[in-house]
Amino acid sequence: MGVFSLYFTTVVIWGTTWLAIELQLNQVDPILSVGYRFIFAAIFLIIFCRIRKISLNFSIKDHLIIGLQGITLYGCSYCLIYMASQYLVSGIVAVIFSTILVINILNLRFFLGQSVSPATLFGGVLGCVGIGLVFWPELSAFRINEGVIGLILAILATYSASIGNIIAVYISARQIGVTQANTLGMAYGGILVFVFGFFATGEIQFSFSLDYLVPLLYLSIFGSVIAFGCYITLINRIGADRAAYAIILNPILALLLSTFYENYKWTDLALIGVVLIVLGNVIVLIPASKFRQLIG
Numbered sequence: 001m002g003v004f005s006l007y008f009t010t011v012v013i014w015g016t017t018w019l020a021i022e023l024q025l026n027q028v029d030p031i032l033s034v035g036y037r038f039i040f041a042a043i044f045l046i047i048f049c050r051i052r053k054i055s056l057n058f059s060i061k062d063h064l065i066i067g068l069q070g071i072t073l074y075g076c077s078y079c080l081i082y083m084a085s086q087y088l089v090s091g092i093v094a095v096i097f098s099t100i101l102v103i104n105i106l107n108l109r110f111f112l113g114q115s116v117s118p119a120t121l122f123g124g125v126l127g128c129v130g131i132g133l134v135f136w137p138e139l140s141a142f143r144i145n146e147g148v149i150g151l152i153l154a155i156l157a158t159y160s161a162s163i164g165n166i167i168a169v170y171i172s173a174r175q176i177g178v179t180q181a182n183t184l185g186m187a188y189g190g191i192l193v194f195v196f197g198f199f200a201t202g203e204i205q206f207s208f209s210l211d212y213l214v215p216l217l218y219l220s221i222f223g224s225v226i227a228f229g230c231y232i233t234l235i236n237r238i239g240a241d242r243a244a245y246a247i248i249l250n251p252i253l254a255l256l257l258s259t260f261y262e263n264y265k266w267t268d269l270a271l272i273g274v275v276l277i278v279l280g281n282v283i284v285l286i287p288a289s290k291f292r293q294l295i296g
Contacts, residue, residue, distance in 0.1 A: 015253030018090035035194025042187035070189030073164025080157030087150030091258030126280030133273030
């Protein structure tokens with residue numbers, strides 16, 4: 001596939017997975033749905049590894065590290081995303097999650113000592129202001145309602161995913177391939193989430209209805225296997241900075257879908273807020289030298 005095809009596939013799939021999540025929420029417990037999603041994705045990836053003769057044999061320490069990534073990136077993060085989607089339309093959850101660009105850079109500074117550029121700080125401030133404008137009606141009322149609960153859950157989900165990304169940097173430094181890490185991480189994350197969901201609900205829930213199975217398979221195969229594969233391929237071909245623009249574009253598509261399929265009602269403040277969040281993410285991706293030229 002060419003670069004444009006990889007971009008298009010990544011944006012379209014990740015931009016639509018948020019709506020697919022919404023379609024699952026009222027049929028099976030969200031935590032169990034997360035477990036099913038990543039267990040199925042891991043099964044497909046294990047089959048792929050067997051066909052391609054990709055080894056999944058690593059040391060116990062490597063398995064523990066990959067398991068930790070699976071818990072944070074695929075387990076906790078997506079459980080919180082599914083829970084946030086019970087309170088917010090999918091497009092808004094996607095927009096909040098896009099701030100992972102800023103959180104990643106700040107966590108790299110905190111955990112690995114990497115420097116933070118002025119562009120990152122400025123973009124982060126814009127993103128925070130944007131989120132404040134989107135949720136201004138809820139925040140200005142100084143009360144905990146569904147919007148604020150959804151916001152808190154989405155922010156926690158984003159931070160958990162960011163921790164998973166930081167662990168991925170460490171995994172890469174240990175010369176563990178992306179395919180192997182994703183396969184084992186999704187397996188460990190999915191199994192642990194499923195076990196937790198079983199003890200939390202006291203039963204194994206599943207729905208064989210098409211309106212549950214179709215989104216589940218879409219999220220497992222397309223959202224978890226194919227989209228991640230395309231995105232990693234983009235990183236290898238054009239670099240992580242340029243590939244990251246897909247993270248900015250997918251919430252825009254998610255918001256459009258929310259407008260048409262979830263009856264999301266736009267306000268002037270919400271529109272300005274979303275623009276600021278997207279603009280902040282774009283600024284974060286601008287190289288430091290170019291940013292200094294723009295403001296100089």
